[in-house]
Amino acid sequence: MDDAAHSPGPDGAGKLSALARLWPFARPYRGLIALTFGAALLATLAQLALPLVTAAVVDGPIAEGDRSALVPLLGLALLFGVAEAALFFVRRVAMNRSCLQLERDLRDALYQRLQRLPVGFHDRWASGQLLSRATTDMSTIRRFVGFAAVFLVVNLITCVVVLALLLVTYWPLGLAVAATTVPLTVLGMRWERRYNTESRRVQDQQGELTTDVEEAVQGIRVVKSLGRSGLVFDRYDAKATQLRRLELDKVRTLALLWCLFELHPQITLAMILVGGAMAVSSGALTIGGLVAFVALFTVLLWPILSLGFLFAFAQETASACDRVGELLDAPVTVADRPGVRPAVVGTPARLRFEGVRFTYPGSAEPVLDGVDLDLRPGETVALVGATGSGKTTLTALVPRLHDASGGRITVDGSDVRDLPLAQLRSVVATAFEDATLFSMSVRENLTLGRPDAGDDAVAEALRVAQAQFVHDLPWGLDTRIGEQGLSLSGGQRQRLALARAVLGRPSVLVLDDPLSALDVHTEALVERALREVLAGTTALVVAHRASTVLLADRVALLAGGRIAAVGTHSELLATVPAYRDLLAQGSELTEVAR
Known part of the structure; x- marks a missing residue:
């Protein structure tokens, strides 16, 4: 309040x-x-x-x-x-x-x-x-x-x-x-x-x-x-x-x-x-x-x-x-800096976190306290950590939903604060765990971030997210889905949000547990198609499920506000006790550990 x-x-x-x-x-x-x-x-x-x-x-x-x-x-x-x-x-x-x-x-x-x-x-x-x-x-x-x-x-x-x-x-x-x-x-x-x-x-x-x-x-x-x-x-x-x-x-x-x-x-x-x-x-x-x-x-x-x-x-x-x-009169604390100009950003792009710190206003303790992580172009990194460790906060700093309190985040060498917000949010696509849809047609929801997307790109995004169910709706892509998309199931909303994120193959893709609401069968289909997309983009994926960890080239363990360990799943499992303990806390991740 x-x-x-x-x-x-x-x-x-x-x-x-x-x-x-x-x-x-x-x-x-x-x-x-x-x-x-x-x-x-x-x-x-x-x-x-x-x-x-x-x-x-x-x-x-x-x-x-x-x-x-x-x-x-x-x-x-x-x-x-x-x-x-x-x-x-x-x-x-x-x-x-x-x-x-x-x-x-x-x-x-x-x-x-x-x-x-x-x-x-x-x-x-x-x-x-x-x-x-x-x-x-x-x-x-x-x-x-x-x-x-x-x-x-x-x-x-x-x-x-x-x-x-x-x-x-x-x-x-x-x-x-x-x-x-x-x-x-x-x-x-x-x-x-x-x-x-x-x-x-x-x-x-x-x-x-x-x-x-x-x-x-x-x-x-x-x-x-x-x-x-x-x-x-x-x-x-x-x-x-x-x-x-x-x-x-x-x-x-x-x-x-x-x-x-x-x-x-x-x-x-x-x-x-x-x-x-x-x-x-x-x-x-x-x-x-x-x-x-x-x-x-x-x-x-x-x-x-x-x-x-x-x-x-x-x-x-x-x-x-x-x-x-x-x-x-409320201050706009996240805005374009004076004189910022668009920079050249490749597809895929390199994403780096350099000593990133973040503290929520009114809080005495930092959520992130010196995060260092380097994602090579085209690499997928799964971000794992205990509940409340700051995984979602870290992903929110990439498109500048918040600004880092210290350190910096770069995309192809450019500090995200030195890029125009319009450019940054066009090269960085995000899908949140809680899928948010709007009172508009399916097509308008999908192309919200890329209104110039053609029919072929929309169809490809729907295939990747296994969201072809939209063609069975009364008016197909032109069907209005109601306030917050509540006329759809949780899994359907999440698939549409995922399709919206992958539409246009962004330079950097940030996914916050994108498969949490999917059933086992649909999850397997989405994973198979998502691998194609991840091969052509740089992706930071918050992982809570076994399948999400297996999609990544490397895994980063976030603990104590820092990246405690980085490596392949097998390497971390063999050498990092904290990673094994984290996997043991969830039945799904335990299956991966085995």
């Missing part, structure tokens, strides 16, 4: 800086955004003209009994009404275009960042936290840009303009109205900070809940087979109950804000009516002036009432921007 999940939300300057993150994404659409603000402001100002026209009607035609003077004033009122409706239409069109495009760009930037961030980052972060930021927080930002940001500014300007008009209409009452905003502002800021903290807690808890849902769906077979649906539900329900409590805390604070902003105009309106009536009776204010004053203040009611909601929404959006910013 990431530490940021429970960090407090931004406040004060932090809130402004969090919202400022949106500006680089909004800049390309500043014309549409300006049009949105302009249309909203002009529509609001058109509303303010009606009270002034009303005052002119009361003090003019009505007071003087001149009906002919009503026509131009009523026409003017109609004109302002039509203008307000047209401006409303313009605002909606411009607003939706700008905010939806901004949301798309922000989503793209976040997705690209998640793709660039190293595997170590994804190991530390819960997937639900990432999903909630990519979905819920994005929707919050879109609604703020498309509505709240516009009216937050427009309503503040409206309040200033109306207060100025109230002062012009009758300054004593105008000053009184302005004075009532002081306690409103102080109390509003106090509860706004409280709402900010509660909003962040809700957003983080939504991420926790999303993680539980995702894990339960992905692990539904395990949950059902163990009969633990009740336990999983109880865990989910506890977090959902916690989310409900946090939501209610936020609702209470928002209700207090609404109550405050609702009560203020009612008390102020009562003060206006009393003070205005006294001013009219003393002759200091005309009846039309009082009508205009009350009408102007009525126009002010919605901006005042909405400010509580809009400020709360701004706080929630600032938290969302801060949460998204945590991902956008």
Whole structure:
């Protein structure tokens, strides 16, 4: 679980800086955004003209009994009404275009960042936290840009303009109205900070809940087979109950804000009516002036009432921007070095580990502590070792899923960190023990790393991996295999992953126990075909099974973070007691020892 999940939300300057993150994404659409603000402001100002026209009607035609003077004033009122409706239409069109495009760009930037961030980052972060930021927080930002940001500014300007008009209409009452905003502002800021903290807690808890849902769906077979649906539900329900409590805390604070902003105009309106009536009776204010004053203040009611909601929404959006910013600001520790250029890499290539060390972030003990290993072009080396000895970690360093903490790894003499990532991952193919497939067709899964592969190359890869079963699927290679390929068996998924790795005969092939899910018959067929592929490439194969060891030209024993011994299977068996002990731990490898 990431530490940021429970960090407090931004406040004060932090809130402004969090919202400022949106500006680089909004800049390309500043014309549409300006049009949105302009249309909203002009529509609001058109509303303010009606009270002034009303005052002119009361003090003019009505007071003087001149009906002919009503026509131009009523026409003017109609004109302002039509203008307000047209401006409303313009605002909606411009607003939706700008905010939806901004949301798309922000989503793209976040997705690209998640793709660039190293595997170590994804190991530390819960997937639900990432999903909630990519979905819920994005929707919050879109609604703020498309509505709240516009009216937050427009309503503040409206309040200033109306207060100025109230002062012009009758300054004593105008000053009184302005004075009532002081306690409103102080109390509003106090509860706004409280709402900010509660909003962040809700957003983080939504991420926790999303993680539980995702894990339960992905692990539904395990949950059902163990009969633990009740336990999983109880865990989910506890977090959902916690989310409900946090939501209610936020609702209470928002209700207090609404109550405050609702009560203020009612008390102020009562003060206006009393003070205005006294001013009219003393002759200091005309009846039309009082009508205009009350009408102007009525126009002010919605901006005042909405400010509580809009400020709360701004706080929630600032938290969302801060949460998204945590991902956008996360360092990309595995990237191309400045000035890297493609290098010439042969097929097969030479792979060397020179004093390679690696320590996981937050760990005090190194997993690898000076690994030295040389794989000659076209050679297959089986990597064996006890569970937790670092075999999978070592293989992950070759395509730079992690970067070595010390030492270096070279491909044909070039440090893998001096090769462009695109080139490195095109010459180094990897197949993991846990085969991962995607919600796309079989062909798209196979050619994921080599989209230019032709039909002959695909057919050859399927033959090597003994994956011709794909031709029996409803639409053959064009069959969509569903999320994570769960419509296939474990062995079928592993064979497709192996076919994807060997497609195109890479310069270096890294296999992490590629035959673990295969039955004995299929395993023998795959081994026979795989020997052909291994003869034309350099391969590092993590071995847990007897058959995998026998595929290798040499065997490397990994122990204590180092390569303890290298040689043929027979040599190690005869001269390295630790190797014999390791073989004795597994029945399959014991068969090889015999």
